[in-house]
Amino acid sequence: MNCFGKKWFGKQSLVFKLSLGVLAGVLLGVVLLLSIVSSRSKMIIEEQILEHSAHSIHAAVSNINHLVLETEQAVRGLRNTLQQLDADDGNSIEIALKSTIKTVYNSGLDLSHAAVYTFSSSNSSSGTLYSSFAQDKSFFFNKEKINDFYGIYPQLKGADNDEKIFWSEPYISPVTPDKRMVISCILPFKFQGENVFSGLVSISIGLQDILQHIEQSPFQDEGNLVLISKTGLYITHPDPEINLKTTIYELASRLNLPKLSQIGKKVLSGQSGQMQLPYSSIYPEPTISFYAPVPHLNWGVCLIFSYKELFKPVYDLQIMIVVSVIAVILLLLLLINKICYYSIRPLLKIAKIATQYGKGDFSEIVSETCSDDEIGTLSTAFHNMRTNLLTYIDKEKAEISEKQKVLSELDIAKKIQLSALSLDFPEQKEFQLNALMIPAKQIGGDFYDFFFLSKNRIAIVIADVSGKGISAALYMMRAKEVIKHTAQHTSSVAKLFEQVNNALCEGNSMCMFVSAFLAIINLKTGVMEYVNAGHLPPFLIANQKCKKITPKPNFILGVKEGTSYKTEKIKLLPNSCVFLYTDGITEAENNERQFYGEERLQNVLRQYSGSPTELINTIISDIKDFSQNSPQSDDITMLAFHYRGQDSESLTIEADVRKLGIVLDFIEQDMMQKEISKDIRTKIIVATEELFSNIALYAYENGGEVHIKTELYKGTYSLKFMDKGKPYNPIEHRDPDIFQPLQERPIGGLGIFIAKKMADSIMYSRENGKNILKIEIKIK
Amino acid sequence: MKPEITIKIEQTRQNGILVCTLAGWLDPNTSPELEKAIDLTGVNELIFDLKDVEYIFSSGLRVFLYYEKMMKACGGIMKIINVSDFNKSIFDLVGFQNIVEKA
Numbered sequence: 001m002n003c004f005g006k007k008w009f010g011k012q013s014l015v016f017k018l019s020l021g022v023l024a025g026v027l028l029g030v031v032l033l034l035s036i037v038s039s040r041s042k043m044i045i046e047e048q049i050l051e052h053s054a055h056s057i058h059a060a061v062s063n064i065n066h067l068v069l070e071t072e073q074a075v076r077g078l079r080n081t082l083q084q085l086d087a088d089d090g091n092s093i094e095i096a097l098k099s100t101i102k103t104v105y106n107s108g109l110d111l112s113h114a115a116v117y118t119f120s121s122s123n124s125s126s127g128t129l130y131s132s133f134a135q136d137k138s139f140f141f142n143k144e145k146i147n148d149f150y151g152i153y154p155q156l157k158g159a160d161n162d163e164k165i166f167w168s169e170p171y172i173s174p175v176t177p178d179k180r181m182v183i184s185c186i187l188p189f190k191f192q193g194e195n196v197f198s199g200l201v202s203i204s205i206g207l208q209d210i211l212q213h214i215e216q217s218p219f220q221d222e223g224n225l226v227l228i229s230k231t232g233l234y235i236t237h238p239d240p241e242i243n244l245k246t247t248i249y250e251l252a253s254r255l256n257l258p259k260l261s262q263i264g265k266k267v268l269s270g271q272s273g274q275m276q277l278p279y280s281s282i283y284p285e286p287t288i289s290f291y292a293p294v295p296h297l298n299w300g301v302c303l304i305f306s307y308k309e310l311f312k313p314v315y316d317l318q319i320m321i322v323v324s325v326i327a328v329i330l331l332l333l334l335l336i337n338k339i340c341y342y343s344i345r346p347l348l349k350i351a352k353i354a355t356q357y358g359k360g361d362f363s364e365i366v367s368e369t370c371s372d373d374e375i376g377t378l379s380t381a382f383h384n385m386r387t388n389l390l391t392y393i394d395k396e397k398a399e400i401s402e403k404q405k406v407l408s409e410l411d412i413a414k415k416i417q418l419s420a421l422s423l424d425f426p427e428q429k430e431f432q433l434n435a436l437m438i439p440a441k442q443i444g445g446d447f448y449d450f451f452f453l454s455k456n457r458i459a460i461v462i463a464d465v466s467g468k469g470i471s472a473a474l475y476m477m478r479a480k481e482v483i484k485h486t487a488q489h490t491s492s493v494a495k496l497f498e499q500v501n502n503a504l505c506e507g508n509s510m511c512m513f514v515s516a517f518l519a520i521i522n523l524k525t526g527v528m529e530y531v532n533a534g535h536l537p538p539f540l541i542a543n544q545k546c547k548k549i550t551p552k553p554n555f556i557l558g559v560k561e562g563t564s565y566k567t568e569k570i571k572l573l574p575n576s577c578v579f580l581y582t583d584g585i586t587e588a589e590n591n592e593r594q595f596y597g598e599e600r601l602q603n604v605l606r607q608y609s610g611s612p613t614e615l616i617n618t619i620i621s622d623i624k625d626f627s628q629n630s631p632q633s634d635d636i637t638m639l640a641f642h643y644r645g646q647d648s649e650s651l652t653i654e655a656d657v658r659k660l661g662i663v664l665d666f667i668e669q670d671m672m673q674k675e676i677s678k679d680i681r682t683k684i685i686v687a688t689e690e691l692f693s694n695i696a697l698y699a700y701e702n703g704g705e706v707h708i709k710t711e712l713y714k715g716t717y718s719l720k721f722m723d724k725g726k727p728y729n730p731i732e733h734r735d736p737d738i739f740q741p742l743q744e745r746p747i748g749g750l751g752i753f754i755a756k757k758m759a760d761s762i763m764y765s766r767e768n769g770k771n772i773l774k775i776e777i778k779i780k
Numbered sequence: 781m782k783p784e785i786t787i788k789i790e791q792t793r794q795n796g797i798l799v800c801t802l803a804g805w806l807d808p809n810t811s812p813e814l815e816k817a818i819d820l821t822g823v824n825e826l827i828f829d830l831k832d833v834e835y836i837f838s839s840g841l842r843v844f845l846y847y848e849k850m851m852k853a854c855g856g857i858m859k860i861i862n863v864s865d866f867n868k869s870i871f872d873l874v875g876f877q878n879i880v881e882k883a
Contacts, residue, residue: 657808682835682866689837693808736874750874751838757873 015340019333026332030325034318041314049310050274053290053303057272060225060301061294063213068296071185071203072165074104074114078201079189082116087191087198090128090143093118097132098141104203105134112182112206113175117149118199124160125149127199131175142175159186160197167297169229170207170244181207181244183297211236214301224282224305230298232264238282251281267291267300280304346375350382362390413473414443420477421447427659429651429666430523431458434612435639436620438584438632445472445514446582446635447480451487456523459487460641462535462580463516463557475512479504479557483518493518493531494567497557501533501565504558513558517580519641526572526643531565533557536583539605542576546605549578574645575652577608577615584636585619590627600626610652610705612640650709655696655723663692663708667719674712680779684719687758687775690751691721691730699725699771715780716760721773728771729764731756786810788832789817796824803832806840814843824856831862836870848879 009017081096093116101114113133120126126147133140150157152174159166166186173182182204188197214225214236227235232247242251252261259277266273272292280287283306290303308315346366353364366382417439425433435448445465452458461483465476482503483496490496497518504514517538519530530549534556537548554565572578581601588596604619616638623636644651651666653659667688671681688708695706700723707722730752756762759775766772787810788803800818804810820826826847830836844860851858860880863871871880 660807660809679866686835686837686870689807689835693837693839697808740875750841754838754841754870754873 014344015337018336018340022332022336023329026325026329030321034321037321038311038314038318041317042311045310045314049288049305050290053274053305056225057290057292057301057303060214060303061292064210064294064299064301065296067205067210067213068167068185068294070107071205072296074100075165075185075187075201075203077103078114078116078203079187082189082199082201083192085191087118087194090130093130094141094143097130098139100203101132101134101139105139112173112180112204112209114201114203115175115184116199116201117146119197124197125151133176135176156184156186156200156202159200159202160188163188163197165296167230169231169233170235173204173206175204183207183210207235224303226282226302226304227294228264228267228300228302230268232268235299242281255279255281263289263291263302264300267293267302268298269293270295282306283308343373343375346379350378353382357386357389362386409470410443413470414439417443417445417447417473417476420480422450426450426452426458427662428523429662429669430644431521432612432642432644433458433460433640434616435637436616437635437637438620439635440468440584440632442468443470443473444468444584444635445476445512446584446637447476448580448637448639449480449484450639450641451484453487453520457520458523459518459520460578460580460639461516461518462538462582462637462639463514464535464582464635464637466513467510471510471512475510475514475558479514479516483516487518487520492567493520493529494565497531497533497554497565498563501557501563502561505561508558511559513556515553515556519578519580521572521578521641521643523643526574526645527569528572528578529567529569531567533565536581536586538581539579539602540570540572540576541579541605541608542573544606544608546579546602546608572643572645574643575610576643577610577612578641578643579605579615579638580641581638582635584632584634585623585638587634588623588627588636589630589633591630596623596626610642611654612642615640649711650707652705652707655700655704655706655725657693657696659696660689660692663706664688666708667710670710671717674717676712676717676779680717680777683758684717684777687755687777688719690755690758691773691775694730694751694755695721695723695725695771698728699723701726712779715778716776717779718774718776722770724770727766729766730773731762731764787813789814791818793823796822797827798823798825799827799829801829801831805835805837806833806843807835807837808839811839811843814840815846818847820847820850820854820856823851826851826856826858828858828860829862830860830864830867833864833867836867838874841870841874841876844876844879 012020078096078100081100082093085092085096097114097116104114113131115129115131117129118127120128127145127149129142129144129146129149131142146152153171155168155171156166159168164187168184168186170181170183173180184202184204186200186202188200190196191198211227214227224238226237228248229235232249233244234242234246234248234251235244237243246254248264249261252258252264257277257280259275260280263275270293274288274290277287277289279285280289282304285306285308287307288305288310290305292301293299294301350366353366356362356364365386366379418437421435421437425435427433433450435450437446437448439446445467447461447463447465449461450458461480463476463479463483465472465479467475479500482500486496486499486503490499497516515534515536517530517532517535519528519538521528532550532553534553537550537553539546540549549570550568555563586596586598586601590596600622601619604622605615607618608615619638620636649670651663653662664685667684668681671684676684692706692708699706704724709720709722711718711720733749733752735753735756736749755775758777760778761776763774764772786804787806790801790803792799792801798818798820802814806814818826828844828847833840844858848858858879860871863880868880871877
C-alpha cells in the first residue's frame with residue numbers, strides 16, 4: 001500500500017475498515033468456492049452426458065435396428081411365400097399379402113403398408129402393384145396396373161439390382177390415405193421356375209413410427225436427436241424448413257461449419273464419436289454432438305447438447321450461491337455495523353468525557369459497563385483514572401493553598417525585612433551614603449543599617465543572618481535592633497559586638513547566627529573604628545584603588561556567649577569610599593552556574609567615580625548582565641559610604657537643586673569658620689543659591705556634578721563653581737529691565753542678575769571642557 | 781546634618797482678603813509648592829506675610845511676580861508685608877519695591 005493509500009485507510013472509520021475486511025474475505029471465499037463448484041459440477045455433468053449420450057444413442061440405434069430387422073424378416077417371409085407361387089397367380093399373391101399384413105399387424109409391428117409389385121414380362125417399369133394396409137383393425141387391399149413404376153417411385157430405383165434388401169429414402173406413401181412419409185424395405189423375388197426377378201416385395205414403415213421408437217429410448221431432455229439418411233438428408237430436425245429438405249452437407253456449407261460436414265461423412269461411413277461445434281442450426285451457442293451410425297439403413301444418429309443448457313443447473317447454482325452470499329454479506333455488514341456501533345459507542349463517549357476532563361470538568365462519569373471485553377476494561381480504567389485524578393487534584397489544591405499561605409507569609413516576611421531598611425540616605429558635606437538590598441525569592445536575612453551616634457559620628461552596618469525564610473527575617477530584625485540599641489550606649493565597637501553577641505545568644509533556640517561588619521566613622525577626623533564578626537571583609541576605595549579591610553575576621557554573632565571582639569581602626573582619606581556587601585553579590589550565578597566573584601566586583605569598584613549611588617547602580621546592572629535570567633538565589637545587599645573629608649573649602653556634589661541645602665550649609669559653615677559677617681554671608685548665600693540653581697537646572701541634560709571651591713585671600717572671599725556641562729557664560733546673559741512694569745515682565749531671568757548684584761566681581765572661563773564661574777566679595 | 785529646605789504656607793481668608801503667612805525659604809525646591817498652594821477664587825486682596833522668610837531667591841520672586849500678574853488681571857491687589865531688610869533689598873534690586881511694605 002502506498003503512502004496515500006495508508007493515509008486514506010487510516011482516515012476511515014473502524015466500521016468501514018472491518019466491513020472492508022469482511023467483504024474482501026467473503027468475496028475471496030465465494031470466488032474460490034464458485035470456481036471449485038462450477039468446475040467440479042461441469043466435470044460431473046460432462047461425464048454424465050458422455051455416459052448418457054452413449055447410452056441414448058445406443059438405445060436409439062438398437063430400437064431402430066429392432067424395427068428394421070423385424071421389417072426385413074417380414075419382407076423375407078413374404079418373398080419366400082411368393083417364390084413358391086407360380087407366375088400370374090393373382091389370388092395367391094393377394095392372399096400372401098393379406099396374411100403378411102395380418103401377421104405383422106397382429107405381432108404388434110405397426111407397419112405402414114406392404115406391397116407386391118410384379119413386373120410385366122417385357123420390363124420392370126411396368127407391372128401390377130398389389131398393396132395392403134391395416135387401419136383400425138381393418139385390412140385394405142388394392143391392385144392396380146402401373147406403367148412407369150420408377151417414374152412414380154424414384155426412391156425405389158435400384159431395388160431390383162441385387163437379391164438383397166434395399167432400404168429406400170423417405171417418400172410419401174402412395175398407399176395409405178394419410179400420405180404419410182415412409183421408408184420402404186424392398187426385396188426382389190422370383191416366381192417358381194423363373195430365372196429372372198419377377199417383381200418386388202416391400203414393407204414400408206412410417207417415419208413417425210421410427211421416431212416413436214426412438215423416443216421410447218431413455219432420452220435426454222436437454223439434447224436434440226437428429227437422424228440423417230444415407231444421403232445425408234435430415235430426417236428429424238426441429239426446423240421444418242430443414243427437415244426432409246436439406247442435407248447435412250448443404251447445411252454445413254450454408255452455416256459455414258466444416259465440422260458439421262465432417263460429422264456427416266464420419267457417421268455415414270459407419271464411425272461413431274463426438275464433436276464440439278461453436279454453434280449449430282439448433283443452438284446459437286457452443287454445442288457438443290455425439291454421433292453413431294444406424295446399420296442396415298446406413299443412416300446416422302446425432303445427439304446434440306447445448307453447453308449452456310447442459311450447465312444450466314451449474315449456472316443456476318452459481319446464481320443461487322451469489323445471491324445467498326450477497327444476502328450473507330449484507331447481513332454481516334449490518335451485524336458489523338451494529339456490533340461496532342454498540343462497541344464503539346462507549347469509546348466515543350469516553351473520548352467526549354476525556355475532552356471534558358481535559359477542560360477540568362469532571363462532572364460526567366463513565367458508566368462501568370458490565371462487559372468483560374477490552375472496552376469494559378477501558379471503562380473501568382477510565383473510571384479509576386477519574387477517581388485518582390480527583391483525589392490528586394484535591395490533594396494538589398490543598399497543597400497549593402498551603403503553599404500560597406507560606407508564600408504570603410514569606411511575602412510578609414519580605415515586607416518586614418524591606419521596611420526595616422532605611423531608604424532615607426543622609427548626606428552631608430563630609431559624606432554621602434547609599435545602600436541597597438534586593439531580597440531573593442526565598443527570603444534571606446541580610447540587612448544594612450546606618451545611624452548617627454552624635455552629630456559627627458555615624459555608624460554603618462552590614463550583616464547576613466544564617467538560614468532563610470521567616471525565621472531568618474525575624475532574627476535579622478532582632479539583630480538589627482539589638483545592634484542599633486546597644487550602639488547608643490557603648491563607646492567601643494568591640495564592646496558593642498560583645499554585648500550584641502551575648503544578647504543574640506540568649507534564647508537562640510533555633511541556633512541561628514549572624515555575620516556582621518560594623519564601623520563608626522568620625523566625620524571630622526575621618527577615623528573609622530570597626531569590628532568584623534565573621535563577615536566578608538569590606539573594600540576601601542581610594543584613588544582608583546581598592547583593598548580589603550581587615551582580612552582576619554572575628555567570630556560570628558549569636559553562637560558562643562562571652563566571645564570577645566577586637567576593635568580595629570583606620571583613617572579615611574578624603575574622597576575615599578567604604579563598600580560593604582554580602583555574599584549575595586559574589587555568589588550571584590549565571591546560566592553556566594559560574595559565580596559573579598570578587599574579581600569582577602573589584603573591577604567595578606576600581607572605576608568608582610565618587611558617587612555611591614552611581615556605584616551601587618553600576619554594580620546591580622553588572623550583576624544583571626552577568627547572571628542574565630538566572631534566578632537570584634540569595635539576598636543582594638550592599639552599602640557604600642563616601643567620605644568627602646574635612647576639606648571645608650571644597651565640595652563636589654551632584655548638580656541637583658535638591659542638593660541646595662548641602663551646598664548652602666557647606667558655604668555657611670565655611671564662612672562661619674572664616675568669621676565673615678552676617679550681611680556678607682547673606683549676600684554670598686543668595687549668590688550661591690542662584691548660581692548653583694542655575695547650573696543644577698540647565699548645565700546637564702542627564703545629570704552631572706558641580707565642584708565648589710572657596711577661598712579667603714587678602715580680604716576677598718572668592719567662590720568657584722566648576723561643572724562639565726554644556727558651555728554657558730551667564731555674564732553674557734542680558735540683564736532684565738527692572739524698570740519695566742511688573743505685569744509686562746517675563747517670569748525668569750532674574751537669578752543671574754541677582755547673583756551679579758550680590759558680588760563685587762564675577763568671571764567666567766571655559767577650561768578643559770569645564771565651565772568655571774568665579775565670584776568675589778570683599779569682606780573688609 | 782542635612783539642612784532642611786522647606787516652606788510653610790498658612791492661609792487666612794476674610795472678606796475677600798487672603799493673608800498668606802510664609803515660613804522658610806523660597807528656592808527652586810519650594811517655590812513650585814507655593815505656586816500651586818493658593819486658590820485665588822473670590823480673593824480681592826492677596827497679602828504675603830514674609831515675617832519668617834529668611835531668604836528670597838529668584839525662584840521665589842518669580843512666584844510673587846506670577847501672583848501679582850494674576851491679581852492684576854482680575855482687578856485685585858497684592859501686597860507683601862513684613863519683609864526683612866535684606867530681602868527688601870533683593871525686592872528693590874529687581875524693581876519689586878511697589879508691592880513690598882517694610883517690616
